[in-house]
Amino acid sequence: DTGVSQNPRHKITKRGQNVTFRCDPISEHNRLYWYRQTLGQGPEFLTYFQNEAQLEKSRLLSDRFSAERPKGSFSTLEIQRTEQGDSAMYLCASSLVSGSNEKLFFGSGTQLSVL
Amino acid sequence: GIQVEQSPPDLILQEGANSTLRCNFSDSVNNLQWFHQNPWGQLINLFYIPSGTKQNGRLSATTVATERYSLLYISSSQTTDSGVYFCAVDNFNAGGTIYGKLTFGQGTILTVHP
Numbered sequence: 001d002t003g004v005s006q007n008p009r010h011k012i013t014k015r016g017q018n019v020t021f022r023c024d025p026i027s028e029h030n031r032l033y034w035y036r037q038t039l040g041q042g043p044e045f046l047t048y049f050q051n052e053a054q055l056e057k058s059r060l061l062s063d064r065f066s067a068e069r070p071k072g073s074f075s076t077l078e079i080q081r082t083e084q085g086d087s088a089m090y091l092c093a094s095s096l097v098s099g100s101n102e103k104l105f106f107g108s109g110t111q112l113s114v115l
Numbered sequence: 116g117i118q119v120e121q122s123p124p125d126l127i128l129q130e131g132a133n134s135t136l137r138c139n140f141s142d143s144v145n146n147l148q149w150f151h152q153n154p155w156g157q158l159i160n161l162f163y164i165p166s167g168t169k170q171n172g173r174l175s176a177t178t179v180a181t182e183r184y185s186l187l188y189i190s191s192s193q194t195t196d197s198g199v200y201f202c203a204v205d206n207f208n209a210g211g212t213i214y215g216k217l218t219f220g221q222g223t224i225l226t227v228h229p
Contacts, residue, residue: 040221045217056216093158102146
């Protein structure tokens, strides 16, 4: 168990550029989540995958955002035409549901700065 | 949606002191977790505790679901306990299936001085 891995750790981009982040969940975890955290706030839910199916998207996820999880393994989160308001920490989490117990394990996040 | 309030917002302790962090939530929950976010930003899952009491070393947590609150106890605090403690809940239950769409509180910032 190597934990949830996220790349890159930091990303600086200019407004209007596209960026893509990657998340590798804990192996055999079938659920994968993306959250966003801004300074001084708790993380906010963005979207969720069960295996390869994207089952829910928050209204925070505008049409500039797209997430995929091909083959139910790693996931990517792409932001098109970035805006300064997109600057935040993007966190990925994975879980394996056991009975009624679902414990989330988070990666270290990707810190995005849009200049 | 469900509201989560944590108190106190900030807490400063001397090493060795004990502390209690509180989480109030506005609706019944199926999933409640406590996390510690260290100074490097890593979120560590401390407890999955929608009800009852659990202990793990110097940390313990109690959730009283009927009264909609949870408490996190830290005993004999150490400088490595510093960081932000988050309570997160989810009350979604579709046909008995829960999932990890969590609503986080604002967190309690804990600073432990040597």
